[in-house]
Amino acid sequence: MEIPLAKKMEMLRFLLLARRFEESLTELCKIEGKIPGMMILCTGQEAVGAGVCAALQPTDAIITNHRSHSHLLAKGADPNALMAEIFCKRTGCNKGKSGTLHLAVPEVNAPCTTTVVGGGPPIAVGRAFAQQYRKEQSVTVCFVGDGATNEGSFHEAVNLASVWHLPVIFVCENNMYAGAQRHEEHTKAENIADRAAGYAIPGVVVDGNDTLAVYRSAMEARARALAGEGPTLIEYKTYRWRGHGEADPQIYQPKEEIAAWQARCPIPKLRGDMLADGSISTEALKALEAQIDALVQEAIRFAEESPYPEPHEALEDVFA
Amino acid sequence: MQQLGMGQAVNQALREEMTRDPDVFVAGEGVGVGIHDNPMFPTAGLIDAFGPERIRDTPVSEAAIAGLAVGASEAGLKPVVEIMFNPFFTLASDMIVNHAAKLRYLSGGKSSFPLVVRMKSGAGIGAGCQHSHNLEAWAAHCPGLKVVMPGTPADAKGLLKSAIRDPNPVIFIEDMLLYFAPGPVPDEEYLIPIGPADIKRPGKDVTVVTWSKMLGVAFKAAEQLAQEGVEMEIVDLRTLVPLDKETILNSVRKTGRLVVLHEATRTGGFAGEVAAVVMEGAFDSLKAPLRRVTGPDIPVPASPPLERFYIPDEQQLIAAIKEIM
The missing domain is CATH 3.40.50.970 (Thiamin diphosphate (ThDP)-binding fold, Pyr/PP domains)
Structure with a gap:
């Protein structure tokens, strides 16, 4: 599959944006009183969001999870509104109601970040059902971690999607850890994708740090879904550079293991490929990096200068 | 019809x-x-x-x-x-x-x-x-x-x-x-709005707030009590959320007495919420302590005599009302 230059540029842009966005959060969340609540990051896993979302159209939907930042940015969410929401400000995409753990951006068809592990798949099934019911040429992607595949809701949802041939792609971002548990401690199957066999759908294992491979596999699953052939379970093998959250001391992750995966960072891989095949020049790359940096700095400025909601606004938005 | x-x-x-x-x-x-x-x-x-x-x-x-x-x-x-x-x-x-x-x-x-x-x-x-x-x-x-x-x-x-x-x-x-x-x-099309309670039977002596199947129990008790000269007002909540507090309070202000009747178990049951609404909004109107008639705090048993014991009936409701008359 020949990948258009514009697509490669889009993927590189969102890889860099997600990385820079979260590097800022790593620092900002250490400052007392700056960002309320937990901070859960996808650093090192950005190729999945960038590659999958590059394969989608605006009418396609995504349902995401704890490590949502790269998914949402790549789906087209406004970085200012995201950052302001992470700061819990009134100008945030959810007026300060959700914070970093429940970012909802329905205007780009990313209506739900759920941080109930396994909460996403049944909702993705419903979103995909609506697409099928209305005979739309669109799909729903459900991002889950490896841990979520041990929740009953995951299995109920994959089974129903399979039985009804729903246009949904279950994307498992296997970062090797569910909380503090390594893969082999929580799942006997070597590959999460092996579980697809039980639902008679394709299960595919892909290098989750190879952005172009992620893109290709998502394009194939999308085409299959649109052809009425039903769901695909794609397992992207990747790695969680950070702890479960930023407060996690990561005592259970060997330092050599982290270093080995950092050496396989998705950014130099795509950047290197694009420089090598002439997709981008060194100068253009520098300009892009500067542009991303400015974008993130502007998002932080916007969030910091925005007001908090007024206390009484807590009472709004419960019912329609 | x-x-x-x-x-x-x-x-x-x-x-x-x-x-x-x-x-x-x-x-x-x-x-x-x-x-x-x-x-x-x-x-x-x-x-x-x-x-x-x-x-x-x-x-x-x-x-x-x-x-x-x-x-x-x-x-x-x-x-x-x-x-x-x-x-x-x-x-x-x-x-x-x-x-x-x-x-x-x-x-x-x-x-x-x-x-x-x-x-x-x-x-x-x-x-x-x-x-x-x-x-x-x-x-x-x-x-x-x-x-x-x-x-x-x-x-x-x-x-x-x-x-x-x-x-x-x-x-x-x-x-x-x-x-x-x-x-x-009704044979013709109609809607009933979500929210308002319905006074299914007007009465001046005691308010019974209830919903679902217990409505029938309230009616049976009301017939018996009417023969003894006690007029029960039955407030059928129909919707628990949103709760029609005004209809409940207005009824209690009129009758001065309240019994809440539901089939669900007692502790943490919705009767507690209705009771609290009345204590906050119509305490001064109460002529007697309010009462709850509910299922007991047990799982619903299968055997017919045990299950009948579980489900609140008109005799329990009448007894509760007589306690506060």
Whole structure:
């Protein structure tokens, strides 16, 4: 599959944006009183969001999870509104109601970040059902971690999607850890994708740090879904550079293991490929990096200068 | 006027709303097949009228059924899904409690979730506690959910039609014994708004606040007490959320006495909420302490004498009223 230059540029842009966005959060969340609540990051896993979302159209939907930042940015969410929401400000995409753990951006068809592990798949099934019911040429992607595949809701949802041939792609971002548990401690199957066999759908294992491979596999699953052939379970093998959250001391992750995966960072891989095949020049790359940096700095400025909601606004938005 | 059981009234409401709005669909376990092929049951015959695209039989997967409703409603469809029995709410509860109820709030008001979850409830079918367990107070405790629990076929039809048109998640609880208790249902189309309580019987001496199947118990007690010169006012809540506090308070201000009657177990039951509303809003009007008549704090037993012991009856209600007269 020949990948258009514009697509490669889009993927590189969102890889860099997600990385820079979260590097800022790593620092900002250490400052007392700056960002309320937990901070859960996808650093090192950005190729999945960038590659999958590059394969989608605006009418396609995504349902995401704890490590949502790269998914949402790549789906087209406004970085200012995201950052302001992470700061819990009134100008945030959810007026300060959700914070970093429940970012909802329905205007780009990313209506739900759920941080109930396994909460996403049944909702993705419903979103995909609506697409099928209305005979739309669109799909729903459900991002889950490896841990979520041990929740009953995951299995109920994959089974129903399979039985009804729903246009949904279950994307498992296997970062090797569910909380503090390594893969082999929580799942006997070597590959999460092996579980697809039980639902008679394709299960595919892909290098989750190879952005172009992620893109290709998502394009194939999308085409299959649109052809009425039903769901695909794609397992992207990747790695969680950070702890479960930023407060996690990561005592259970060997330092050599982290270093080995950092050496396989998705950014130099795509950047290197694009420089090598002439997709981008060194100068253009520098300009892009500067542009991303400015974008993130502007998002932080916007969030910091925005007001908090007024206390009484807590009472709004419960019912329609 | 036609005489229908509550299941038949629900069936009519579904037919009318599905005919009116192509975005309405029905999903659940056995909703399209013979397991419900009985005229008293709510989804009987719908598949013949609307086909398998809109009447969706599901696997036995309550979380997926409820999630189906959440995702489809966010996209603008109007799902009416069935969780076969109220105790199975536990299997669907993450989707209902953490998602249906909260996602609009978490979106800052951008998304809405116009879904209905129908659940069958009630003791008296001899099936025991994993099929009979009234959990309306659980649902009422989750901000973001509306909770409807009709006591007559006519109310069920009008309220379900409103629930389907409501832009919010609505938990709609049907007592199964009411399927077998036909009552008058208007022949012409009508809606009953979600929210207002209904004074089913005016009276000056004591207010009984109740809902669902216990409405019938209240009527039986009222007839007996009337022969003794005590006039009971029956306030049928019909919807627990939103709660019609004004109708409750106005009735208690008039009668000065309150008994709350429900079939659900006592501790943490919704009678406690009604009692608190009255203590906060009409304490000065009370001539006597209020009373609760409820199921005891036990699982619903299967054996007929044990189950009859569980279900509150008119004699218990009359005894409670006499204590405060």
